[in-house]
Amino acid sequence: MENRDFFGRFFQIELFGGSHSEEIGTIIKGVPEDIKLDLKFIQNELNRRRPAQNNLSSQRNEPDKFHFTEGIKNETTTGEKIRIVIPNIDVRSQDYSQFEEVYRPSHIEYPARLRYGSEINLKGGGRFSGRLTAPIVAAGAIAKIILKKQGINIAGYTSQIGSIIDENNYSVNQIQERVESNAVRGIDSELTNNMIDLIENVIKQEDSVGGVVTIQIENYPPGLGDPWFHSLESDLASAILSIPSTRGIEFGTGFKAATMLGSEHNDPYILENGKISTKSNNCGGIIDGISIGTPIIFKVPIKPTASIGKIQKTLNFKTKQMVDLTIKGRHDPCIVPRVLIAIEAISAIVLVDHLLISKTQNELK
Numbered sequence: 001m002e003n004r005d006f007f008g009r010f011f012q013i014e015l016f017g018g019s020h021s022e023e024i025g026t027i028i029k030g031v032p033e034d035i036k037l038d039l040k041f042i043q044n045e046l047n048r049r050r051p052a053q054n055n056l057s058s059q060r061n062e063p064d065k066f067h068f069t070e071g072i073k074n075e076t077t078t079g080e081k082i083r084i085v086i087p088n089i090d091v092r093s094q095d096y097s098q099f100e101e102v103y104r105p106s107h108i109e110y111p112a113r114l115r116y117g118s119e120i121n122l123k124g125g126g127r128f129s130g131r132l133t134a135p136i137v138a139a140g141a142i143a144k145i146i147l148k149k150q151g152i153n154i155a156g157y158t159s160q161i162g163s164i165i166d167e168n169n170y171s172v173n174q175i176q177e178r179v180e181s182n183a184v185r186g187i188d189s190e191l192t193n194n195m196i197d198l199i200e201n202v203i204k205q206e207d208s209v210g211g212v213v214t215i216q217i218e219n220y221p222p223g224l225g226d227p228w229f230h231s232l233e234s235d236l237a238s239a240i241l242s243i244p245s246t247r248g249i250e251f252g253t254g255f256k257a258a259t260m261l262g263s264e265h266n267d268p269y270i271l272e273n274g275k276i277s278t279k280s281n282n283c284g285g286i287i288d289g290i291s292i293g294t295p296i297i298f299k300v301p302i303k304p305t306a307s308i309g310k311i312q313k314t315l316n317f318k319t320k321q322m323v324d325l326t327i328k329g330r331h332d333p334c335i336v337p338r339v340l341i342a343i344e345a346i347s348a349i350v351l352v353d354h355l356l357i358s359k360t361q362n363e364l365k
Contacts, residue, residue, distance in 0.1 A: 007239060009230070010356035011349060013139045017088075018121065019129035025085040026135035028142065030356060031071070033079030037145060042066065045141040046086070046134060048180070049341040056183045056199050056334060062089055062131075066138050084138045088131070101318040102325055106306040110317075130244040130335070133342035140345020143352040152219045152351065155179065156344045158186045158336050159299065160212035161195035162202075172218045172295075185337040199334045206309030210245075211336040213300045213343050217351065220285070222276075222293035224354045231289020232296075232354055239346045240300055245335050246343070247301045252284025254299060267294075302339050307331035 006014050010030045017024030046064040064086055071082030103109040108128045112120055120126065147154065155175035159166045166188050179185045184199070186192035195211075202209045225232030237249050257265050260282075267278035267287075278294055285296035307327050314325045332338065 008353045011353040013349060015132050015135055018126045019131040021088060023085050023087050024132060024135055026139045028082040028139050031077050031082055033077050035077040037075050039075060042138060042141040045137050049134060049137045049338055064134055084135060086134050102314060102316050102323055104327060105312055105314050133243060136342055137345040140348045143348035146352050147348055154217045154344055154348055156213050156215040156340045158184050158211055158340060159214040161336060162198050162209045164191060164194050164198060166191045172216055185340055203333045208305040208308050208333050210302045210304040213302060213336060213340045215298055215343060215347055217296040220291050220296055220351060222291050224358050225290040227289050232291055233286050233289050235350050236347060239350050240343055243342050243346060245302050245339055247303050249298055249300050251286060251298045253282045300343055302336045305332050305335050
């Protein structure tokens with residue numbers, strides 16, 4: 001199996017390592033030179049994603065301390081490729097020995113071995129593990145620094161856990177002010193408490209629960225993106241759906257648009273404070289793959305964590321008999337609050353990629 005993954009055209013990230021390897025990391029190409037990096041901000045982004053922050057997340061205790069091995073001098077980018085390394089500290093490979101013959105429901109063992117052969121190392125999920133979102137978050141932190149220099153802000157929050165839904169709308173400032181005040185990264189305090197109660201109840205049942213992440217991006221310039229296969233929407237969708245546990249994406253009104261009339265869904269253009277804008281934002285800030293300058297808003301549903309303590313029936317692939325399976329180990333009863341950070345990060349990477357594409361195209365004109 002090829003041990004690397006790539007994403008991006010100008011701002012390109014490459015991942016290496018696996019869940020139980022000595023280290024994981026990323027190689028970033030296309031970062032402009034002379035960008036001063038805030039190393040405390042990058043570490044804080046990794047801290048937001050790391051496990052063992054509270055009793056609602058996995059207790060795998062990874063400090064996620066990163067270091068640069070290339071591309072940075074005096075905390076400033078050199079224009080060369082950047083290499084970031086994050087050691088794996090708290091690895092328990094013995095927890096996965098039982099899955100050589102009895103594959104976990106809704107896990108990667110069966111399809112991965114069909115694709116890459118029986119010798120592939122899948123302990124902890126191997127190359128497919130959500131552990132690889134840590135280097136994505138590190139790369140995304142650099143992308144966020146670049147965006148912030150351009151006055152572009154991105155923030156996400158948990159808008160749903162199970163059947164508990166926050167239907168309110170928030171600005172990026174409101175999200176950033178409130179999102180770290182609670183364990184689920186929700187905004188409305190009453191709904192947040194209900195979400196926490198739901199997850200705690202799921203823990204008692206040795207089960208898991210999913211939810212929805214909402215992302216909002218403000219001040220992204222109009223006119224960025226391309227038609228068809230490299231539209232801003234399709235690149236965001238491709239990036240976000242590469243994150244484990246994501247199950248879809250909807251921009252603006254999303255699936256609700258199927259129930260609306262054209263007269264209801266259309267966003268009439270207006271002049272607001274001397275700038276062209278739209279009266280509504282049902283499109284979520286993107287029309288036919290190109291940004292229009294209004295806030296980019298999208299939602300991402302997250303599935304329940306597949307690893308649960310509850311006894312499940314599954315197939316023993318060696319004996320061809322159905323058996324009882326109890327999954328032991330350290331797993332998130334609800335991965336939504338941690339996945340949120342990875343979705344923010346990879347969205348930022350896409351946004352910077354399109355900024356650099358536009359800049360290059362304009363220079364060539």
